[in-house]
Amino acid sequence: MGLLLVIVTALFFPGIILRIKSIASGRKGPGILQPWKNIWVLLHKGSVISTTTSYIFRIAPVVYLATIFCAILLLPFPGMPSLLGFNGDFVLFAYVLALGKFMFILGALDTGSSFEGMGANREALYSMLAEPAFFILFGTLALLTGHTSMQQIFESFQFAGHNSFIIGFIAVYLLVQIAMIENSRMPVDDPKTHLELTMIHEVMILDHSGFDLALIQIGTALKFAMYGLLIANFLVPVDAEQLIVNGEHLIMNSEKGIVKNVGEGWMVVMQVGVYFIVQIVFAALIGLMESFRARKKLVRNPQFIVTLSSIALVAFILVLLITFKMIR
Amino acid sequence: MENIVILAPVILSFFILVMPSGMRYFYTLGVTFFIILLTSAPAAGVLFHPAGVPQTFIAGGFLGTITFTLDSLGAFFILIVNFTVLTGLLYSNGYLRSYRSTKTPAQFALHYFSYTWLHLSMLCVLMLRDGTAFLISWELMAVSSFMLILFEAEKRTTLKTSVNYLIQMHVGLVLLIIAFLLVEADTGQFGFDGLPIYFSHHPNTPIFFLFFAGFAIKAGFIPFHTWLPEAHPAAPSHVSGVMSGVMIKMGIFGIVRVLTFVQSDAYLIGIIIMIIATLTGLYGIMMAIVQTDLKKLLAYSTIENIGIIGMGIGLGTIGLGLNQPALTILGFGGGLFHVLNHSLFKSLLFYCAGSVYKATHTRNIEQLGGLIHKMPRTAGLFLFGSAAICALPPLNGFISEILIYYGLFAGLQATSVFQTMSMLMSILALALIGGLALFGFSKAFGLTFLGTSRSEIYIGENVVGPGMLFPKLLIASIILLVGLAPMLFLSPLMGMIGAQFHVNPEPVVVSLIYALSKISLVGIILIILIIALLSLRKLVIKPEKVVYGSTWGCGYTAGTARQQYTASSFSANFAELADPILHSETEYRQIHEEEIFPEKRSFTFRPTDIFRSGISKIIDFSMLSLKKIARLQTGNIQHYILYAFIFILIIFTLLYLKIL
Numbered sequence: 001m002g003l004l005l006v007i008v009t010a011l012f013f014p015g016i017i018l019r020i021k022s023i024a025s026g027r028k029g030p031g032i033l034q035p036w037k038n039i040w041v042l043l044h045k046g047s048v049i050s051t052t053t054s055y056i057f058r059i060a061p062v063v064y065l066a067t068i069f070c071a072i073l074l075l076p077f078p079g080m081p082s083l084l085g086f087n088g089d090f091v092l093f094a095y096v097l098a099l100g101k102f103m104f105i106l107g108a109l110d111t112g113s114s115f116e117g118m119g120a121n122r123e124a125l126y127s128m129l130a131e132p133a134f135f136i137l138f139g140t141l142a143l144l145t146g147h148t149s150m151q152q153i154f155e156s157f158q159f160a161g162h163n164s165f166i167i168g169f170i171a172v173y174l175l176v177q178i179a180m181i182e183n184s185r186m187p188v189d190d191p192k193t194h195l196e197l198t199m200i201h202e203v204m205i206l207d208h209s210g211f212d213l214a215l216i217q218i219g220t221a222l223k224f225a226m227y228g229l230l231i232a233n234f235l236v237p238v239d240a241e242q243l244i245v246n247g248e249h250l251i252m253n254s255e256k257g258i259v260k261n262v263g264e265g266w267m268v269v270m271q272v273g274v275y276f277i278v279q280i281v282f283a284a285l286i287g288l289m290e291s292f293r294a295r296k297k298l299v300r301n302p303q304f305i306v307t308l309s310s311i312a313l314v315a316f317i318l319v320l321l322i323t324f325k326m327i328r
Numbered sequence: 329m330e331n332i333v334i335l336a337p338v339i340l341s342f343f344i345l346v347m348p349s350g351m352r353y354f355y356t357l358g359v360t361f362f363i364i365l366l367t368s369a370p371a372a373g374v375l376f377h378p379a380g381v382p383q384t385f386i387a388g389g390f391l392g393t394i395t396f397t398l399d400s401l402g403a404f405f406i407l408i409v410n411f412t413v414l415t416g417l418l419y420s421n422g423y424l425r426s427y428r429s430t431k432t433p434a435q436f437a438l439h440y441f442s443y444t445w446l447h448l449s450m451l452c453v454l455m456l457r458d459g460t461a462f463l464i465s466w467e468l469m470a471v472s473s474f475m476l477i478l479f480e481a482e483k484r485t486t487l488k489t490s491v492n493y494l495i496q497m498h499v500g501l502v503l504l505i506i507a508f509l510l511v512e513a514d515t516g517q518f519g520f521d522g523l524p525i526y527f528s529h530h531p532n533t534p535i536f537f538l539f540f541a542g543f544a545i546k547a548g549f550i551p552f553h554t555w556l557p558e559a560h561p562a563a564p565s566h567v568s569g570v571m572s573g574v575m576i577k578m579g580i581f582g583i584v585r586v587l588t589f590v591q592s593d594a595y596l597i598g599i600i601i602m603i604i605a606t607l608t609g610l611y612g613i614m615m616a617i618v619q620t621d622l623k624k625l626l627a628y629s630t631i632e633n634i635g636i637i638g639m640g641i642g643l644g645t646i647g648l649g650l651n652q653p654a655l656t657i658l659g660f661g662g663g664l665f666h667v668l669n670h671s672l673f674k675s676l677l678f679y680c681a682g683s684v685y686k687a688t689h690t691r692n693i694e695q696l697g698g699l700i701h702k703m704p705r706t707a708g709l710f711l712f713g714s715a716a717i718c719a720l721p722p723l724n725g726f727i728s729e730i731l732i733y734y735g736l737f738a739g740l741q742a743t744s745v746f747q748t749m750s751m752l753m754s755i756l757a758l759a760l761i762g763g764l765a766l767f768g769f770s771k772a773f774g775l776t777f778l779g780t781s782r783s784e785i786y787i788g789e790n791v792v793g794p795g796m797l798f799p800k801l802l803i804a805s806i807i808l809l810v811g812l813a814p815m816l817f818l819s820p821l822m823g824m825i826g827a828q829f830h831v832n833p834e835p836v837v838v839s840l841i842y843a844l845s846k847i848s849l850v851g852i853i854l855i856i857l858i859i860a861l862l863s864l865r866k867l868v869i870k871p872e873k874v875v876y877g878s879t880w881g882c883g884y885t886a887g888t889a890r891q892q893y894t895a896s897s898f899s900a901n902f903a904e905l906a907d908p909i910l911h912s913e914t915e916y917r918q919i920h921e922e923e924i925f926p927e928k929r930s931f932t933f934r935p936t937d938i939f940r941s942g943i944s945k946i947i948d949f950s951m952l953s954l955k956k957i958a959r960l961q962t963g964n965i966q967h968y969i970l971y972a973f974i975f976i977l978i979i980f981t982l983l984y985l986k987i988l
Contacts, residue, residue: 046873050880052780054700056711059858062865066857070850086846087839091733092721094759096850098766099720105770106711109893111879112698112779117893124770125901128763135759139740139752148737196882206880211869215861302905309756316752320745 002077002229003069005272009279010218010225011036016280017224020287035221039214047210052112060107061208061215067100068219072226076151078236079271085151090138093150094131097182100219101127108204115196119203122298126188126200129305130181136312137174140167144319154233168234170315175234176285177308179227183220185286187304190295198298224286225279232278236271334387334396337363341444349433353421356440360417360447364410367451371403371410375820394461400824401588402454404664405574405581408671409454411806412573413447415799419679420566422796423686427479435479442475443567446575453578459508459519463501466578470497473575477563489555489562496555500545507538523589532593537600539586547579548634550608554940557615560627561691565682568623569675572630577667580637584664587645588828595649599750602642606757609635611909613764617771618903618912618935620895622681622691625772626674629717632761633670636729637663639754643735644829646747653831654738660825661836662731665818669724669810673716676803679796680710684776687791693895695783696776702787707777709800714769716807719762722851724810727818727844732758734843771898780889812851814844896933903935911936 015032022029031037049057074084074093101123108120142148144167145156157164181188184201196203205216296304340359347355370383382399398406420443424436449472452465474497477490508518514530515522526535545552556576560568583601590597612631619625640663647655683706684699685691700707716723736758739751810817819837826833881887903912915932960971 043868046875047869048875048877050878051876052698052879054704054707054778056700056778058865059862062861063858066854066861069857070854073853074850084846084850086843088730088734088737088843089846091730092726092847092850095719095721095726095762096854098718098762099715099854102715102718102720102766102770106774106778109770109774110700110778112889112892113879113881113887114891114893115882116879117774117779117898120770120774121893121898121901124767125905128760128767131759131763132756135755136752139737139755142737143740143748146741148734210873211865215865302901320748324745 002075002080003072005077005275006072006075006222006225006229009228009276010221013224013228013279013283014221016283017287017290020284021291024288024291035217039217042209042214042217043211045210047212048207049209050111050207053110053207056103057107057110057207058212060103060110061212061219063103064100064107065215065219065222067096067103068222068226070096071100072222072229074150075226075229076154076233077229077271078154078233078275079267085149087148089149090134090153094134098127098131104204104216107208111207113206115199115203116206118197119200122200122301123184123204126181126301126305129302130178130308133174133305133308133312134178136309136316137171140312140316140319141171143316143323150233157234158237167315167319170311170318172231172234174308174312174315175227175231176282179224179231180286180289181305181308182227183223186290186293187296188301190290193295198295224283228279228282229275231282232275235278236274331387333366334385337366337444337448341441341448344441344444345437347437349436352433352436352440356444357417359444360414363444363447363451364414367406368410370398371406374398375400375403375407375824394456395458396452396455397457398455399828401581401584401828404821404824405454405577405667406451408577408668409447409450409574412570412671412675413443413450415675415679415803416566416570416573417443418799418802419569419682419796420564422793423564423566423679423682426686431479438475439479442472443570446472446476446570450575450578454581457520459512459517459522462519463505463508466504467501469575469578470494470501473567473571476567476571477559479564479567480562483562486562489558493555493559496545496552500542500552503538503542503545507535507542510535510538520585520589523586524591527589527591532590533596536586536590536593536597540583540601543579543582543586544604545579547576547583547638548608548631549604549638550611550631551939551942553608553612553631553634554937554943556631557619557624557627557937560630560678561621561623565623565678565685568627568682569678572627572678573671573675576630576634577671580634580641580663580667584641584660584828587641587648590645590648593649594645598642598645598647598649600642601638601645602750602754605635605638605642606754607635608632608638609761610757610764611635613761613768614906614910615935615937617764617768618899618906618910618933620693620933620935622684622693622696622772622776623678624691625693625768626677626681629765629768630670630674632765633666633674633717636732636758636761637666637670639663639758640666640728640732640735643732643739643754644825646739647735648829650742650747652738653833654836655735656829656831657822657825657833657836658731658735658738660829661818661822661833662728662735664825665731665821666725666728668817668821669716669728669807672803672807672810673713673723673725676709676713676800676807677717679800679803680706680713683792683796684710687787688785690783690785693772693775695781695785697782697889697892698778698780699787700777703777703792705797706792706800707773709797709804710777711773712804712807714773716811718765718769720766721847722808722811722854724807724814727811727814727847729758729762730843730847731840734840767902771895775893775895775898779892782889782892782894812848814848815841818844896931900933903933909938911938 012032014035018035019029019032071093074089076085105120105124108116141153141157145153147153147156180186189200191202193199205213208216344352344356374383382397385396387394446469449465449468453462453469456462456465474490474494477493480486511522511526512518515525548556560572563571609632612628612635616625616628616632619628640659644656644659644663647659687703688696716725719725719729736751736755740748742748822833822837903910913934913936917929919926
């Protein structure tokens with residue numbers, strides 16, 4: 001179910017970002033499905049392959065896409081039992097994505113181009129720096145909720161009391177930023193830049209063409225939607241008796257137990273609806289951020305990424321204060 | 329009867345020296361097989377036996393009797409040692425072939441003899457409880473590995489490195505002797521058997537850390553690691569694989585063995601081990617990233633992995649201190665499971681690096697590149713090993729790391745702020761180590777095997793024969809097996825830990841089975857997806873539509889191999905970030921404004937190990953003061969008679985004054 005919804009979202013996601021960016025810059029912009037039309041064309045096109053490359057270059061996009069599929073399978077959908085969830089599944093989530101990244105970096109290095117080497121190096125450095133932020137965030141959530149599987153974390157998170165509101169805010173902020181870094185978007189990388197020297201993601205796929213390029217673009221679209229689902233898990237309510245003001249404001253009911261079974265028919269519809277609202281808001285947010293925000297200097301990027309870890313640390317200390325106050 | 333069986337390997341090993349050259353390798357292989365059969369069968373029996381009752385063998389002789397005690401902890405290590413020693417020996421035949429023209433048969437004989445003795449001494453270390461016997465085999469292990477490193481003694485650096493290694497091993501030995509003597513002075517028992525008595529009525533921390541320091545020199549915890557990144561590259565690759573894969577783990581074995589006797593202060597000890605291990609892991613991988621020597625990079629990554637193992641052990645000890653069985657099981661389980669995993673992928677990586685060295689005669693990544701076209705199978709295996717060491721699913725490294733993660737997340741739910749914070753810091757460190765390992769190994773693999781060659785290197789045909797590939801494939805298949813069916817290996821390990829530390833592993837194992845089955849499932853789904861997508865790719869891409877051309881150079885068509893990203897440039901931005909810790913040196917003259925036609929210039933990047941320079945300062949100082957004393961050594965016979973006379977005079981005076 002989660003996978004299906006993510007795929008549906010991924011169909012619209014890049015289109016929405018593009019459209020918002022066009023509107024923000026005063027243009028009409030292409031249709032919502034234009035990026036997928038491009039991918040469809042790419043899938044049928046022939047490809048140019050560098051003679052420097054080896055089998056690594058050919059399997060890299062495949063592994064990249066496969067790992068993203070697996071990562072999505074691990075994510076729960078709010079209110080539904082997750083198929084593959086287990087204690088500590090977010091560790092697997094992070095490491096499966098790391099496998100895809102590893103192969104992607106090697107695919108870029110395989111071309112022997114200095115530009116792609118540069119991009120590969122930056123990708124490796126930034127994702128290394130972003131890793132701790134993700135783990136501290138989940139450490140925080142584990143401490144707050146007492147669970148280590150994503151399903152249980154998200155479910156009990158919504159019933160953790162009024163305090164979870166601020167933690168939820170920080171978590172959503174961090175996840176948006178991590179998603180931006182992992183997808184090589186604005187404050188760290190600019191997908192629309194024209195100079196190879198300042199690119200990260202785009203420079204790594206310079207030599208990919210045809211089917212391989214299409215796989216990477218599908219992967220990128222899915223990755224965005226995947227982070228959208230992760231964020232939606234914080235925002236979509238799970239209990240039928242909860243009052244929804246909008247996607248982001250929830251009235252907590254701390255006396256309620258954890259709901260494990262799938263809700264009533266209309267509840268599912270409502271949850272899916274809220275999920276789509278969250279995804280659309282997320283895409284629009286990215287579009288707006290990219291339109292009004294400048295890319296950071298490359299030398300400043302590490303500083304920016306490490307800041308995320310420190311924000312996560314602040315959240316952790318906050319939780320520490322909250323939980324210890326509750327004990328006394 | 330037992331006597332003969334135990335003595336047989338020792339006697340058989342001496343025949344290696346007198347075997348004819350053609351037979352020597354196969355004879356050594358035979359002896360090794362014999363030793364492996366002899367030890368593996370009882371070890372497997374003890375390890376897989378539900379109660380894990382230790383077995384004892386007594387060997388008597390004219391010098392007295394030696395008791396071999398085989399318990400489950402030793403059995404676990406014995407199986408690992410046997411496997412890695414076997415693959416190393418299988419690999420050595422192909423690897424050493426090219427040395428046949430330069431080395432004499434006597435040198436080969438000594439090499440194989442030392443190899444067998446390294447194996448024997450490691451097994452003895454794992455089975456002996458008596459202090460004297462233990463220390464003798466510990467010493468034999470150091471000496472035989474010293475002889476193995478010395479194989480290429482004609483190189484000056486090798487000679488220097490191996491002497492340095494021998495000295496540092498003896499510092500460790502002295503620390504162990506002191507520790508054993510202190511225990512003996514109190515309990516009257518020289519050996520591990522005295523430890524429980526000593527620990528029951530003395531503070532545990534000081535004596536434990538004396539043992540810890542002695543064993544840590546072997547294991548390579550910082551700041552005792554300085555011999556390791558020098559010795560591993562100097563040794564022939566199968567020896568590096570065995571040393572890094574299993575020999576340094578004897579240090580880990582020693583630490584865990586002593587920990588089984590600790591009775592109080594476990595919390596404090598655990599925290600200190602945790603801090604040392606975390607720093608070891610971070611420092612090791614940070615140093616690995618900036619290296620340009622392939623085997624040195626692997627050696628520093630060994631230090632990193634020792635750090636991860638240490639984190640597991642520290643966590644387990646904290647669990648002992650807090651009386652939380654879950655932490656003990658997960659911590660020791662993760663740490664010791666990583667001992668197994670590291671022995672697998674690190675030996676694989678060292679054997680691959682050895683094949684690279686054999687083919688290209690260089691270990692410098694700056695000169696390598698594009699090897700995947702010439703050695704596709706070695707490249708694939710190196711990639712496999714790299715993925716495993718970066719703890720990427722579905723391979724084995726991930727399983728041991730997730731166990732440690734479990735333990736750390738379980739430890740988060742504590743009542744003390746200090747513990748929660750230290751657990752979070754460890755999670756942070758482990759995540760960072762994971763990211764850094766990915767960075768380091770994408771450099772190691774990407775720049776060595778991908779792109780095009782950075783220098784003129786001739787690679788002959790079939791340098792890496794099937795004999796060298798077979799042991800690597802064997803290791804790779806076990807890595808995959810551990811990754812996909814971890815419970816096969818974990819359940820005896822968990823039982824062993826439960827028996828050694830007197831906790832019940834059942835509840836943890838039950839929850840682990842569920843989680844690990846899900847991990848295996850995801851691994852299988854991943855593999856199926858990859859295969860499906862690859863076949864789809866094959867189906868969709870029509871060969872006539874594929875055009876081959878050169879790599880896109882932004883319109884510049886005269887690109888050369890020298891314009892590729894190099895190992896130094898790949899690590900440059902990281903080295904800059906980590907400069908406060910790493911202190912790498914760069915030598916480069918900037919181009920002046922007035923210089924219209926810039927001269928030819930060079931760029932050198934030299935990573936330095938701060939601990940190494942610290943230790944060499946101490947060594948330099950002692951060398952200088954010893955040289956001053958050496959002036960007494962004039963070589964003049966009259967002077968020596970004078971010294972003797974002065975000595976007698978002093979003794980006489982002291983006796984006269986009744987001081988002596």
